Amino acid sequence: MSDTWRVPGYTEVDVLGTGGFGRVVLAKHEASGQLTAIKYLQPDLLADARIVDGFRREAWLLSGVRSPHVVRLFDFVETPHGAALVMEAVPGVSLRALLATENVLAPESALAILKGSLLGLAGAHAAGVVHRDYKPGNVLVSREGESKLVDFGLATLAGHSGLTAGSPSYMAPEQWSGQPGRPATDVYAATCVFYESITGHRPFEADTTQELRSMHERAPVPLDTVPEALRPLIARGMAKDPAWRPSTADAFVTELETVARKAYGRNWEKRGWKRLATSVAALTALTPLALLTGAGTAAAPVAAGAVAAGVPATGTGTGVTAVIIGKIAAAIVVVGALVTGGILIFGNKSDPPPPAPLTVAVKTLAGQEQALPLKYDLQYPEVAGGADPAARQRINAALRAPIDKRLKTIRDAVANPDWSPRFTETAETAVARSTARVLLQTPTLLSVRYDHDLDSSVLSHTTWRFPETVNVDLVTGQVLGPKDMFRPEVLTATGMRTLTQLLEPHTRNGFCRTPAVTGVGRKVTIDAADRTSGGEHVPGAAIGFTAAGAEFEILWYDLGCDTASGKETVTLPYAEIGNLLLPRFLASLGQTGSSTPSSAPSTAPPSTPSSSVPASGETTYTNQRFGFSAHVPAGYVATPYTPEKGDGMTFTNADLDATLTVWGANTGGQRTSETLAGVVARAEAAGGKVTYRKDEGDHYSVSGYLSDGKIFYERGYPGSKSKAVLRWVYPREHKAELDAPVSASLDTFRPGDVSQPH
Structure with a gap:
């Protein structure tokens, strides 16, 4: 690779910055006159396949992100002589340069910058990309009153490992231990930067890297210098356990806006940008891009840490900016067909790397409440990989939901005025446990069973301990309910009677009868509509699926039996239930069909003419x-x-x-x-x-x-x-x-x- 190699069709105007992996220049596209930022890989690194692959990966990942809050990639150019990213040039300065000048930002201003960069992260997360290096130097603040996210050099696909390097002052606990990237990791880093913006110092500072790691992993967030209204936002964004942070940047934006409106009024964002306008304009005026697109004719030094053209600058201009080239065309021109002969051009239409296969791992949410006598150890599955990041996010939200709901229910119960005095009297600490077990995984379906348990003499009733199931479509991320599983004619009173008759021979003692003061109570059925609370004609039990058949988690007391009846798991083989299920759902279970025994009751409509009434079993x-x-x-x-x-x-x-x-x-x-x-x-x-x-x-x-x-x-x-x-x-x-x-x-x-x- 030659030190003099340049992307053909461009004239270099100024050097914006240099670093370990390469240098960034401001360049003019000769055909259109548009100014762009070109990031060149260092010549001596072309022989390092790992680094070159990472450079390509940065282009792949950045090309898949569509957000006005992320610097745009125009092209990736690679030849035997060099490699370069051709990117959008945006007049602006880095948040690091702004903080170096201002030291502390007004809360509304810091919130406005955070919101814009979070929206950039949200665009990345929607494309399945985790940035992994959010820091003040990678947030661009423009003179138009917006913030953009730059530098995806350490980015990776959600659920995948990448380079373990990051910026230690902003690295989340899981990133220190080398765990795969996840959106919540970016949320942590963004919150650290926000903390620094409003306090003038980083949340954790130490003399050694090991000390810094220990503080990020274990030390409580020091909130004394944070405005009281913003403390809950920072505490949530910097939670040690990623499961307790907002799951995506988009979710964090929603929380941010709620807090900002409550603390600073409806026009907080407008006021925040207005306060920044003078400082940003002054710093931007000193960047090469501003000089080239403005009316001035003399070069000026670039402020330390400034950014021009959407990339972090670590050096100063070369003085070539004294020559005025003219204003950028209003419309963005996507550069194409730049060169000929042996040059690979990768633009926004190129294919991303092939997705990793979908995998499932059981995670544990464990901890102890500080204000309540409650410990918890809760398992839930989490998927990684797959082709659709949005579907993966929906799947994981569905798999995590039973645990979040369970924990909230027990928290509310322990804090309930009717029960909390008894916890105090007995000095008891309730212990909530949930185990998660994958019953079945096929290419299109995941069936999971949760068993919820609770060690407590205060909350001792049997109803605190029960099984639960979740069935998720792995293609769409949809949680499947009875209407997605059973044929329409089964979800009727007649169909539920059929299902009850199929289940009964597999139960220990048959379907019980409801308690009665005199005489004999009615016999219960699996039909949810028969319960006291009523409802639709659907199975009144959680249903999971295994390789052998459908598992019904029957809570007898929920169907109307006495509470001493407890619960029972009843497995119905596919040979018996198969014809009650929708063909497409049966196929998603890996079953091609089934035969219904002649003893199975008919689900035929009663209006069928007598000459055509099918025999029993049809x-x-x-x-x-x-x-x-x-x-x-x-x-x-x-x-x-x-x-x-x-x-x-x-x-x-x-x-x-x-x-x-x-x-x-x-x-x-x-x-x-x-x-x-x-x-x-x-x-x-x-x-x-x-x-x-x-x-x-x-x-x-x-x-x-x-x-x-x-x-x-x-x-x-x-x-x-x-x-x-x-x-x-x-x-x-x-x-x-x-x-x-x-x-x-x-x-x-x-x-x-x-x-x-x-």
Whole structure:
């Protein structure tokens, strides 16, 4: 790599700063006249693959961030002779330079700067990027009254480790121990900088690095010099445990604005920037970019620690700024096709590094309340990796929610005036424990069970100890409820009776009866609507999923039994519950289908005509996407069927060599007669024989023999935008025993809305 290599198409104007990894220059793009900041990697570092990879990674990460509060990357250029980042040039000064001049900022001004840089962090966090080096030198304060985040040299993807280096004065406890980056790590550093801005000194100062580490990890935050109204904000942002900080910068902004409005009024932000205006303008006027875009003609020295062009400067200008080049074009020009011949150009449209696979680890939240007689040791799972940072954030929020709720509930109980005197009298400290266990993890689903326990003679009732489950879609981050698991016809009074009958043989003593003063109380069911409090027709139990089946965590006292009945875990094998679950949910569990035993009660609607009432054990298959439904006989195994532009299910009975296939597809537009003619033509072209056909206006029916001699029968509902089709295929020798099931499925086939695509 040559010391004289420059990005082609640019003329260097001034040196903005130098550092261990390279230097930053102000440069003019020759074709457009736009001023940019170019960060060059040091020539002698090109041979170090780790450093070059880190330089590329900075470009990858920065290119994925879209925020007006983050300096923009235009291009990454790498050749055999050098590597460089071409970035936005922004007139402004670093917060470090501002603090060197002002020492202490007014609270409103510090809050305004913090808010803007937090919004920059929020943009990074939304893209899955953790900055990991938030410090005053990396916060740019512009003369337009905004703050921007710069220098992503130590950034990493959330949940991943990067370089362990950072700025010790602002490093969070978990960063000292080399843990993977997380948004809460950036929140800690930003709070440290905010503390410094309003007090004039850093929160922790020591003579050695080891002492500094110890203070960040264990020492309480010194809040005596902090305005009282801001102490809760700083205490929360600098909590030792990242779980007690705001989970993202965006969440911290919300808390900041609430505190600022309460303490300083509605116009706090406007006043804060107004107070900064004079100092920022004076310092910015001395930067190379300001000199080049202003009316002056003489060069002036750059203030120590100033920033021009969105990158930290550690040196001064070279004097070339005495030549005035002209004003920057109003529109931002994204530089493209800069050079030719052997040069790799990476811009905002390039692909980021491939995401790491999603992994799950069990974390522990442990501690002791200072003001309450309460200790806690609570487990919860946390995921890392994955392709979608936003989904990962939703997943982790869902997995952490039961623990946060549990801790709040017990805190409130211990502090309750009815119970707190008893804790004082007995000198008891309650101990809350929760264990978390991953029941099942597939590529698209995570099922977790929490067991909550409490050691306390004051809060001794059995209802303080119970299991809880959470099921999360790993693609979207959505928490799944009964409507995401069960077929619609199951979430009815009839369907819940069916589920109760399936569960009862697996319980220890059957479903109990409600307590009664005289006589015998009613028998409880799994239906939540049957409880005293009422509700929807959904299972009145937490449900988790394992490789073997569905685990129902039944709290008998919650269903209406006496409290001595306790609780029970009941596992229902997929062979029994499978046909009650939605096909797509069943697939997410890693199950392809199930057969329903002949003893299982029917969920068929009572309005089915008597000539078509399915035999005991039959169920209804409903396709949620296309909205059609059909009855399926007992003993048929389901497997997904995916035609072009559609989906459906095939049900097979191996003993009878019979298949029932039901599907929908977005291939509408033909009249019924045209669709029927097409079915006939395809059957005959394949060597089959059609013996019956009928156009019935909104649907058609056709049957005959396939080339192998099997009988086929098809009924279809073609519409203007989509269609729904049911098709049977079975051997002639089983015709007599299949006539009734075939007729029942045909008579109860409901096509859904075929006038719309799905």
